[in-house]
Amino acid sequence: MNITEKILARASGKTSVSPGDVVFVNVDKVMVHDVSGPGVLAVFEKLRKKGMVIDKVWNPDRVWVAEDHFVPAADKISAQNVVLLTNFTKQFGIKKHFKYGMGQYGICHTLSHEEAMVLPGEVYVGGDSHTNTTGALGAFAAGLGHTDVAYVLLNGKIWFKVPETLYFKLNGKLPDHVMAKDLILKIIGDIGTDGAAYKTMQFGGTGISEMSVESRLTLTNMTTEAGAKSGIVEPDQKLREYLAERGVTKYNEVHGDTDAQYEKIYEYEGSEMEPIVAKPFSPENTVVARDLSSVELDKAYIGSCTGAKLEDLQAAAKILKGKTVKIRTEILPAAMSIFRKAMDIGLLKIFMDAGVVVGPPTCGACCGAHMGVLAKDEICISTTNRNFPGRMGHIESQTYLASPLVAAASAVTGKITDPRDLK
Amino acid sequence: MKGSVIKYERDNIDTDVILPGPYLKIHDYAELATHAMEGLDKDFHKRVKPGDFIVAGKNFGCGSSREHAPIALSYSGIKAVLALSFARIFYRNAVDGAFLLPIEIDESAYKDISDTDSLEVDISTNDIKNLTKNKTYKMKPFPELIGKIIEAGGLFNYKP
Numbered sequence: 001m002n003i004t005e006k007i008l009a010r011a012s013g014k015t016s017v018s019p020g021d022v023v024f025v026n027v028d029k030v031m032v033h034d035v036s037g038p039g040v041l042a043v044f045e046k047l048r049k050k051g052m053v054i055d056k057v058w059n060p061d062r063v064w065v066a067e068d069h070f071v072p073a074a075d076k077i078s079a080q081n082v083v084l085l086t087n088f089t090k091q092f093g094i095k096k097h098f099k100y101g102m103g104q105y106g107i108c109h110t111l112s113h114e115e116a117m118v119l120p121g122e123v124y125v126g127g128d129s130h131t132n133t134t135g136a137l138g139a140f141a142a143g144l145g146h147t148d149v150a151y152v153l154l155n156g157k158i159w160f161k162v163p164e165t166l167y168f169k170l171n172g173k174l175p176d177h178v179m180a181k182d183l184i185l186k187i188i189g190d191i192g193t194d195g196a197a198y199k200t201m202q203f204g205g206t207g208i209s210e211m212s213v214e215s216r217l218t219l220t221n222m223t224t225e226a227g228a229k230s231g232i233v234e235p236d237q238k239l240r241e242y243l244a245e246r247g248v249t250k251y252n253e254v255h256g257d258t259d260a261q262y263e264k265i266y267e268y269e270g271s272e273m274e275p276i277v278a279k280p281f282s283p284e285n286t287v288v289a290r291d292l293s294s295v296e297l298d299k300a301y302i303g304s305c306t307g308a309k310l311e312d313l314q315a316a317a318k319i320l321k322g323k324t325v326k327i328r329t330e331i332l333p334a335a336m337s338i339f340r341k342a343m344d345i346g347l348l349k350i351f352m353d354a355g356v357v358v359g360p361p362t363c364g365a366c367c368g369a370h371m372g373v374l375a376k377d378e379i380c381i382s383t384t385n386r387n388f389p390g391r392m393g394h395i396e397s398q399t400y401l402a403s404p405l406v407a408a409a410s411a412v413t414g415k416i417t418d419p420r421d422l423k
Numbered sequence: 424m425k426g427s428v429i430k431y432e433r434d435n436i437d438t439d440v441i442l443p444g445p446y447l448k449i450h451d452y453a454e455l456a457t458h459a460m461e462g463l464d465k466d467f468h469k470r471v472k473p474g475d476f477i478v479a480g481k482n483f484g485c486g487s488s489r490e491h492a493p494i495a496l497s498y499s500g501i502k503a504v505l506a507l508s509f510a511r512i513f514y515r516n517a518v519d520g521a522f523l524l525p526i527e528i529d530e531s532a533y534k535d536i537s538d539t540d541s542l543e544v545d546i547s548t549n550d551i552k553n554l555t556k557n558k559t560y561k562m563k564p565f566p567e568l569i570g571k572i573i574e575a576g577g578l579f580n581y582k583p
Contacts, residue, residue, distance in 0.1 A: 022566070038448075038450045039450055039489075041450075043520070052579075070447075070448050077449065081448055128487075129487045129488035129512055144488060144515070145512055145515065146490040146516075147490060147516065147519045147520035147577070148519050151579065159568060161566075194482040194485065194510070197508065227482065227485060367439075386437075386486060388437045388439040389462055390443055390444075390462045391444065395462055
């Protein structure tokens with residue numbers, strides 16, 4: 001069995017499972033945020049009307065809550081949703097609730113790794129499609145809707161069809177001007193937005209071994225955009241060190257067997273990779289960044305669970321140091337812990353000297369919620385994960401998806417720019 | 424189930440157009456319905472009638488996990504979406520929440536069914552009758568567990 005099959009077999013109490021098997025698995029951790037939390041509460045309300053008594057969750061210590069989409073509260077309704085979350089955690093005795101304005105908080109997927117909320121070998125589900133992100137910690141991590149999360153909260157388990165696994169092998173390191181974002185965009189361009197539908201995307205090879213945990217998280221994050229159920233990387237020394245830095249050393253790693261089966265293996269040569277951009281209106285609409293050098297931009301957005309981790313900010317700072325932006329540019333670190341580190345190592349000064357507005361952690365404009373959404377006809381280069389029509393604002397706005405290096409270089413020139421071409 | 428078809432001849436109809444992001448903070452089902460398909464078809468809410476079917480291409484419902492998407496369609500009156508394929512979270516949200524039926528059809532049925540056609544869908548026989556064109560197509564049968572959850576009326580009514 002491969003790592004995903006072994007995790008699902010363990011969690012369903014079976015000695016082995018195969019792709020296509022439908023299993024009820026015991027869940028180790030579950031997350032809701034300020035959109036899915038109120039959604040789950042609406043499901044609870046519906047069930048109560050049918051006579052169900054709901055006065056406790058299956059295990060409050062395995063539930064955690066993030067505030068990220070519409071916070072700091074964007075308007076009255078968003079503020080009310082945050083109040084609902086607070087009441088929810090109070091009522092059910094859920095201790096892990098990351099509240100904005102009270103120390104550490106941020107985008108749920110970022111907290112999952114910054115706070116080591118999920119550990120290798122675990123089954124983790126969240127009320128958000130990018131829950132896949134956390135698979136880079138060697139866990140099975142998948143997104144669910146409100147009804148399913150409500151079911152998990154009450155029963156501690158949920159059904160899954162054991163997915164086939166597509167294995168993406170990266171041979172050798174990526175060049176300095178190429179980031180994990182470029183690789184995952186390239187892969188999505190190659191296989192399409194349903195290229196991994198219902199499947200798991202596993203990443204391995206020497207290039208992945210050399211890659212930081214944060215970069216791996218960028219890969220697993222956007223497996224969602226290929227339709228995948230989950231993305232995963234096997235645990236290694238780099239991950240152990242990453243978790244140890246966060247005070248966690250005890251967990252049960254799962255590794256695939258030496259004869260593990262994969263539906264298909266794709267190989268990529270690190271040295272051949274180039275900066276990639278996905279044009280509107282689909283993440284699969286990819287071209288090399290240099291082909292778009294005539295595209296004039298209105299805005300650059302460096303944010304989200306995909307593109308505002310510490311190394312994403314460091315990449316942007318490398319480009320922006322001593323430069324001035326030519327278009328509106330926003331940088332929103334994905335969690336307070338990252339915001340603080342960025343301050344401590346001087347990145348915020350670089351951003352502000354360049355003229356960038358630095359904002360609080362939030363999903364913000366990535367999902368068109370608030371904090372810099374796009375006007376009609378505005379064109380944005382963004383380190384986020386989706387560029388469907390209207391995703392970041394007006395239905396006639398346009399988003400180009402790119403790495404933080406490309407987004408920062410483009411912010412400096414006002415046109416889509418390969419970082420190698422920045423003078 | 425009988426109803427008429429609203430056809431969108433395109434693939435990858437994503438949840439951002441089925442129910443745009445700014446409305447994610449809304450959890451009133453009837454209000455969500457007024458914004459259904461707003462990102463793709465501004466006239467959808469004027470046109471849709473209780474019992475209607477949406478017919479679309481592959482990977483319907485891709486993108487975010489928002490259950491708002493099947494909820495908005497369901498409370499608009501849509502009983503089933505007939506598509507070449509579905510994105511996974513939309514599919515399980517539709518079934519587990521008992522909002523609507525995600526029915527997979529093949530390429531020939533997809534091409535043959537036209538906007539405004541009247542259909543009669545019978546999931547016990549997997550037959551889709553096109554009453555306008557006097558033809559019958561086969562839907563892809565639901566996998567065993569999915570069929571049981573649908574029969575039970577959603578995941579909470581299903582006893583494993």
